[in-house]
Amino acid sequence: MKTTLTKERCVACRKDAPRLTDAEIAQLRKEVPLWKVEERDGIPILERVFSFPDFAAALRFTQRVGELAEQEGHHPAILTEWGKVTVSWWTHKIRGLHRNDFVMAAKTDGIYESSAKGPSPEG
Numbered sequence: 001m002k003t004t005l006t007k008e009r010c011v012a013c014r015k016d017a018p019r020l021t022d023a024e025i026a027q028l029r030k031e032v033p034l035w036k037v038e039e040r041d042g043i044p045i046l047e048r049v050f051s052f053p054d055f056a057a058a059l060r061f062t063q064r065v066g067e068l069a070e071q072e073g074h075h076p077a078i079l080t081e082w083g084k085v086t087v088s089w090w091t092h093k094i095r096g097l098h099r100n101d102f103v104m105a106a107k108t109d110g111i112y113e114s115s116a117k118g119p120s121p122e123g
């Protein structure tokens with residue numbers, strides 16, 4: 001499902017930026033339906049597990065998500081295992097969820113969908 005979130009850029013998040021309300025989270029979740037909202041150490045996080053044929057493909061995806069994070073200045077927690085990658089987004093500064101996290105989740109889906117369409121360019 002195409003969402004317009006993928007077209008947005010992350011905004012510089014300030015310490016006093018407001019956390020998303022439950023209602024806003026419920027609304028944004030519809031844009032990234034394959035992501036779950038978990039709570040870790042009292043902090044709500046957006047999380048999805050991606051599947052791959054082997055560790056090398058999981059690692060390539062991890063690298064691409066990392067490059068995206070660097071471009072946007074917004075970084076995930078990533079657990080890379082044989083055949084699967086768990087990506088978690090939240091905003092450290094506000095110890096909660098920000099629109100940036102949903103933008104990045106949508107962009108992460110975009111990377112997965114494009115990588116799933118065939119071998120990566122480097123073969």
Ligand SMILES: C[C@H](O)[C@H](O)[C@H]1CNC2=NC(N)=NC(=O)C2=N1
Pocket residue numbers: 013073074075076089090091092093094
């Ligand atoms: C200085 C640097 O830009 C900030 O620490 C950025 C880096 N990446 C970040 N990533 C996430 N997920 N949350 C943040 O609050 C955050 N802050």
